[in-house]
Amino acid sequence: MPVDPSLVGRRFPAPAPLTVTSERVGAFAAAVGHPGAAGDVVPPTFPIVLAFDAMQAFLDAEQVELHRIVHGEQRFAYVRPLVVGDELSATLTVTGVRQIGGADIIATASEITDATGAVVCTGKATLVHGGAA
């Protein structure tokens, strides 16, 4: 079930905004042991919560099963630090699709914006779709 190359350029928004709460940040930091005041320090990989929602919207739209996906690469570049209270939205854009050895390598870019629409962080990811296993 190869991924359709005509996907390149398509945009998939996360279905809902995410409010950065102390509770969410605290749970994320606790799970990875991130230091700092609980619920106050936002770990630098926290935006994956929202980027993941956008990725899931993409997978659902293309009827790709999550367990056939392996994360190949992820980068985040920040315009400003995230803070508790931010209300964030994300949109994923498919930037490339290629095939290597029967697997689809899907390149994506995610833009994460705050309630004013300003970009706070951008993400780049590759997703490896294993095909028929």
Add this chain to the structure above:
Amino acid sequence: MSGGALAVGDTLTEKVFTVTRADLVAYAHASGDHNPIHQDEQVALSVGLPGVIAHGMYTLALLGRAVAEWTGGAEVVDIGAKFTSPVVVPAEGGAEVVVGGTVKSVADGLVTLALEVTCGGQKVLGMPRAVVREGTVSA
């Protein structure tokens, strides 16, 4: 070295973190990534993986943790890596992830760290990188 200014060539004290399956369950809840390859041995094996593997983002989060510990919580402006080799997490005990590195450059108020992340002596992240803002060290 913690809290002091970072200088080019500084070696960052190696950090060793143990990842257990319970950690992966907690991370799945906290991140929303419930991909069963990170929790269910049978599913992981069925898609050709050697066993339950850590979320790549869990390993990257450990890199973020190491950076925070080295820099006293400096502002991270860039973080990322390729997930080149899986961190296989056994049902009992855990996998040890080792994060080390050096200060690669200090320029324009930004400190770039060259990092190495291994598990069982094998590199698990490709081109791991973090850039922090100078002067935002909080500890």
